[in-house]
Amino acid sequence: MASSTPKNKVCILGSGNWGSTAARIIGSNVAKLPAFDNDVKIWVYEEMVDGKKLTDIINTQHENVNSGQSEYFTDTPAHLSTPKTLLATFDRYLPGHKLPENVIAVPDAAEAVKGATHIVVVIPHQFIQNLLNTIHGHTLPNARAISLIKGIGISNQGMTTMTQIIHRTLAIPVSCLSGANIANEIAEEKYCETTIGCSDPDEAIIWRSLFNKPYFQVNCVSDVIGVEFCGALKNIVAVGAGFIDGLGLGNNTKAAIIRIGFLEMRRLAMHISGAQIQEATFNESCGIADVITTCYGGRNRLLAEAFVKTGKPMHQLEQEMLNGQKLQGYLTAGEVFSYIDGCGVTDHFPLFTNIYQICYENRSPRSIFDGLNVDFSQDTLGTMAPL
């Protein structure tokens, strides 16, 4: 009886270090899930590595090798046909970690999604629309997707999240996954947690079964946009933490900035989403844990520290330190400032405002402390009226 039911099939779109890490986990998990086909397709942007096709290397050596090159290129208008740009934002490979043999690399994204019931989207955010256009019309009507992409768009009209963008084009249910997750640490099977935001409890169980491992603990919440919001906004806090490191201040000071940044995130969620985003989401891995890990270990922190120490502008440091890779922290700070400034509520977000002005308006990094004595004690998500 059960054997006559068509099996679910997973497709992973994206093969950077995070996509490859997801492939390691999912490939291993589907082998134990009777409802799933054993094969997992992974779309790999084709390139030549030492004279061989990368897809062939993956399908024979079962490893997303490092080509030995360290080419990164400046962000340009996004085209899927521009491989150097496509690969600029994520780490491109996951050398030293075998992929399961049931993970099959496919060079054509439209081909990769054919027949897939579960689509994992894990490419740099600036390429999402082109990828969606490529696969549109090739997905099953009953397919569903999960976004592992961090980054949301904020404008005066409010915010747009990755799951919303994916849903708009593909018209399928879209969940998301975000947490305190440095890809290489997960590939090394160091214990961590993550959060899946999925509005359907039954679907959440299935997504969890694909991702959960003893060393990768998945909690599910129904608050999809809250999970995405946390994943993007924490990068602003990390810029503030980097300023503190650049100023040579200590643990006390950094903890204060993390605390205030976390509470301004909650306050912004309350303001921008009304009652949509849930309080409890901020206590998940995607919330407080990801804020902490990003403020101690991430690249946004690193860049902000160098910004203070060298006095060079962010885009120049991106060229010098990250081979032109664009980071989201200071860009998101700019979008958030436009939003809160447009609403006339910058006084309620002194830290975000200070970080913006330090990044863009030549204010001294020491001004990060100006006016931080804000009372957050009455903030309650979901019940407090917008500011």
Next chain:
Amino acid sequence: MASSTPKNKVCILGSGNWGSTAARIIGSNVAKLPAFDNDVKIWVYEEMVDGKKLTDIINTQHENVNSGQSEYFTDTPAHLSTPKTLLATFDRYLPGHKLPENVIAVPDAAEAVKGATHIVVVIPHQFIQNLLNTIHGHTLPNARAISLIKGIGISNQGMTTMTQIIHRTLAIPVSCLSGANIANEIAEEKYCETTIGCSDPDEAIIWRSLFNKPYFQVNCVSDVIGVEFCGALKNIVAVGAGFIDGLGLGNNTKAAIIRIGFLEMRRLAMHISGAQIQEATFNESCGIADVITTCYGGRNRLLAEAFVKTGKPMHQLEQEMLNGQKLQGYLTAGEVFSYIDGCGVTDHFPLFTNIYQICYENRSPRSIFDGLNVDFSQDTLGTMAPL
């Protein structure tokens, strides 16, 4: 008219690095507060430094000098008359930072509190009862106190806090102050925050005026025991964080332990205090910020890291690394375990239980991850029924 009102007077009981730091702040602040006498008495345990009395040195050189000795001694039954023990737990001096000239060292605690309206208590917790016995009967009936001491007692009957102990002997209102506050960083005027727990809003304003500085931002909450609870319980989380460092795991893992530890703190508060401790207290500096700073920088973290790396028991490491100074993290873990075990609720506190068993029952440090997949999303302080 106002000039005929007797002025308030401050007395600081304790002159370790934290007491001396408080004296720097308060001495500077009272000079600008018309309602306060300009002189601030600080009780200093008298000792000879290079042939001179320490009180004389402070009153002439205005610095709590380092004697050049680094003698620390094992914890023994507490007697105020045992100076080597008295000074064992706190750093004893604050060299390199001038005290204001209006801070006057007094070698007799009973003499120091005479006429004081505002008493700041900042001595190692194991000496509090003897100190209280010494000053009992010498305090003004309208005096009030604030405790800067970290450490609470937990037994099967529930918990006892420092403010409760002080109130029991002196029968005056007692507030507390706790936060992400490493004393030396504050003495260097590096920006940080702290939390005052004070049940009377008018009194809170006065305490704030004594402690607040541009670089030391004070927030007040009415939840006194919540502030004390956070200050003590965070040390258990720091032991867990130290285990992670000892195991050589990364930022993801540490963030997960901090997150779960923070949520078990909240859950224990809910269970041990009923609706007394307030949710919002955990968002203050005494809550999340102190947890973070202690998990990255504190001595409990350091000791736990060495515990994993060397396999030596905690008390031996205290001898070897801290000259016998006793740390609170693993002791509090023991008290908490007795409490939750007595209540039959260890399953609801897997991290605290694992940390206890690693410290005391020879379990492998890797067992810290066992059974951590607990759902905290329904925890709400003040409304949820006890477990």
